[in-house]
Amino acid sequence: MKNLIPFLFFCILINTASFAQVTIKGKVTSDGMPLPLANIVLKNTKNATISNGDGLYSLKKVSVGNYEVVASYTGFKSQRKNITVTDTVTITLDFNLKENNSLDEVVITGTLKPVSRIESPVPVEVYKPVFFQKNPTANIFEALQNVNGVRPQLNCNVCNTGDIHINGLEGPYTLVLIDGMPIVSGLSTVYGLSGIPNSLLERIEIVKGPASSLYGSEAVGGLINIITKNPKNAAAFSADSFITDWGELNVDLGFKANIGKTASLLTGINYFNYSNPVDNNNDNFTDLTLQDRISVFQKWNFNRKNNKLFSMAGRYFYEDRWGGELQWEKKHRGGSEVYGESIYTKRWELLGAYELPIAEKMLFSFSYTDHDQNSVYGNIPYLAKQRIGFGQLTWDKKLNNHDLLFGTALRYQYYDDNTPATVKEDINWIPSLFVQDEIAINENHKILLGARYDYNNNHGSIFTPRLAYKWKIDDNNILRFNTGTGFRIVNLFTEEHAALTGSRDVIVLEELKPERSYNANINYLKKMYTGNGNFIGWETTAWYTHFSNSIIPDYDSNPNQVIYKNLDGFAVTKGISTNLDMVFNNGLKLILGATFMDVSKTENNIRSRQLLTEKFTGTWAISYRINKMFLDVDYTGNVYGPMRLPLLGDLDPRKEYSPTWSIQNIQFTFNKFKNIEIYAGVKNLLNWTPNKGNPFIIARTNDPFDKNVDYDTNGNVQTTADNPYALTFDPGYVYGPNQGIRSFFGLRYTLK
Incomplete structure (x- = not known):
């Protein structure tokens, strides 16, 4: 009986810890300013909330375990933090998000220099892999079908070869680059747009309009740079x-x-x-x-x-x-x-x-x-x-x-x-x-x-x-x-x-x-x-x-x-x-x-x-x-x-x-x-x-x-x-x- 009491007490402690109802709270800011309505998600659970007008948030009824907490806000980089929840009643976890809208990304295609898209004097459109994953395709040629002003044009009903039209101009007017180098041109304009592994894609930059003053012939209608x-x-x-x-x-x-x-x-x-x-x-x-x-x-x-x-x-x-x-x-x-x-x-x-x-x-x-x-x-x-x-x-x-x-x-x-x-x-x-x-x-x-x-x-x-x-x-x-x-x-x-x-x-x-x-x-x-x-x-x-x-x-x-x-x-x-x-x-x-x-x-x-x-x-x-x-x-x-x-x-x-x-x-x-x-x-x-x-x-x-x-x-x-x-x-x-x-x-x- 004496040995049974400590064993029961130990089980109660374990059970209490396992079902502890812990609260994770904190503040979401950017450069010291609160971010209201930021999303805070406890990954792999249904527990999620948003921050209030002062940037404050609270995730309640969190069980003991290891978690990843993600804070996100429109136009900012998401921030992820790993946390271990024990029987502590309250855990404080703050986030400081950095602005990262796609309009502010660094681009190189317009000027051959890395520059913020906002600061570039040449308009450059940027598309990340997540954009193309919305409609997965087997090649870059098909992937561009959902880019405004860009149309993959089939040229033959039998062999299904094609080229890329920008603003209505035929494929030979479009220069396709890989990491800024003129890889896809001539014969490969028709036959070489397939087979670029999506796993290597960082982003695609598109310039619409002549770019011959930097890239020479073939960049008359525009260019597509695969980074x-x-x-x-x-x-x-x-x-x-x-x-x-x-x-x-x-x-x-x-x-x-x-x-x-x-x-x-x-x-x-x-x-x-x-x-x-x-x-x-x-x-x-x-x-x-x-x-x-x-x-x-x-x-x-x-x-x-x-x-x-x-x-x-x-x-x-x-x-x-x-x-x-x-x-x-x-x-x-x-x-x-x-x-x-x-x-x-x-x-x-x-x-x-x-x-x-x-x-x-x-x-x-x-x-x-x-x-x-x-x-x-x-x-x-x-x-x-x-x-x-x-x-x-x-x-x-x-x-x-x-x-x-x-x-x-x-x-x-x-x-x-x-x-x-x-x-x-x-x-x-x-x-x-x-x-x-x-x-x-x-x-x-x-x-x-x-x-x-x-x-x-x-x-x-x-x-x-x-x-x-x-x-x-x-x-x-x-x-x-x-x-x-x-x-x-x-x-x-x-x-x-x-x-x-x-x-x-x-x-x-x-x-x-x-x-x-x-x-x-x-x-x-x-x-x-x-x-x-x-x-x-x-x-x-x-x-x-x-x-x-x-x-x-x-x-x-x-x-x-x-x-x-x-x-x-x-x-x-x-x-x-x-x-x-x-x-x-x-x-x-x-x-x-x-x-x-x-x-x-x-x-x-x-x-x-x-x-x-x-x-x-x-x-x-x-x-x-x-x-x-x-x-x-x-x-x-x-x-x-x-x-x-x-x-x-x-x-x-x-x-x-x-x-x-x-x-x-x-x-x-x-x-x-x-x-x-x-x-x-x-x-x-x-x-x-x-x-x-x-x-x-x-x-x-x-x-x-x-x-x-x-x-x-x-x-x-x-x-x-x-x-x-x-x-x-x-x-x-x-x-x-x-x-x-x-x-x-x-x-x-x-x-x-």
Whole structure:
């Protein structure tokens, strides 16, 4: 009995401690000022509260155990603290939050210097991985579909290749960078936007409008800079994988390792497979191209004295994709028995940055890419090699109120293919000089002056100046004005997919001169914080770009040809774009965007709207967090206005203009478990596909080699009983994805 009493007393103590009702209280501040309506959450429980007008909060009835407490407030960095709850009645835990709105992030793309987005005289849009996770995709190309003013454009119904349009301009006008280096260009504009592992993505910066004065050719319409993570800041291990009911499988892995005190290493692996032919529109052609793709990316950051930068990265990419008639097999590749478009792509990339070990701030950056493409379009082979080397040295110097940047660059371009247009290897060396001066007139007014000189041995000297002005009206209102010029040197067979596929003949009427552009845009940014903790960010941009020497594919003059020449006239793109970001303290977040534009060409005093350019677009991402259920709901989508489409003649029964169309998606993410997110949803909720309302999308699928097409003496297609619309095989009538509704399920794991 004597031994039983102490045992019972010990059990009572343990039981009392286990069910102790402890209160965690404290104050949420920022720089000493209280933050009312801040969210305080006890992770992995249903216990949550908000701070009062004095920033004070109280979490009651907390049981004994180990917890993570998170304090968050709109426009500020969340703060996390670990705490051990014992039988103490009250625990005090204070938080001091630092402001961190996405509008204040550091960007480098607009000026080649790290600068706060608010302070940059060049408007730069920033998108973090969490934005793209609202609608998970297998590649960067698809991920950009919910960015306002940016549209992934499919160029072929069979092989599903595409490019990125910014403000209505074709993909070759957009320069895609990785860590500021021109990695994705030429051939890879069409074939290389896939396979960049999402696990390595730190953010994507987008500049809309010419940036040739800093980045040279190809940056006429704008640029997309894919910033990869610093290995020091990356998770030790991350995994993200999803599968759809169409059979698409995407796996994304990331690993970090420290190599002693010398360096840190980050490795990313992306694998995508789709091998389930689907033909929902019953034309005997695949609705979605079959793909088998792997990409391996590795980045090294070396530790140096005085924190000088030295990083290197490399990527290897391989893809095997095909589309065509359902009965197509590898043995049919390149033959005339069964039609298929088969593309093997091998590509490797190397890039790096080295800050010189001197007192002055000088940075040497370099990149090299090797792209090998082995492809057939029906019975037409296209074998191409492209190598691009790039080196750049910049000197960042501040003198009084002048923030100067001097730079020199050298670009090496090698291209060769088996087409008659390439008689011999095309080798080009393009040296460049550029200078930039950002002048701080006072705290609220800045002017940026810039100029670039390029020399191309085929086209001579090219000069591109620019000017930017920023007026900081106050901390929450910014006005920017930018103007400048751009240029683009065209290589048809690396940029224009229509030159490779279908039955149209490619006609080049003259030696193509570089395109030139003149641009002006005005940008207004406003931030609004309401008294109850809500935030609204509003940004609007109006732009006007005038092109001379434009090279616009002519599909209209002859339905059997694609004609290329410098436009005898001019082209114009103009419009207005607006973005609205709203964050509410009840867990609701809205990102809304709309763009209205007019893209036209004028030749022989006749003005016409350009093909495949819509007049308006809209995008949205609506998110709501249900804390008690540990659930995030994301509803994303886009809407596009009608665009003129390439028909094959007056008898072509397909619609000349696309309808207004929309792709909408919903996703549910469950995040109760530590380091794990489980997500599922539905893509293309409306089950929209471009074949609706059309008798067919691909012309003459029953005769893809045009064996039964009759021509007159002038080469015009004749009407016959077998060919009542006088058509040839044509997969180029495409403006949106041909993949219908599908569900997906995924798992995301992060080990910090």
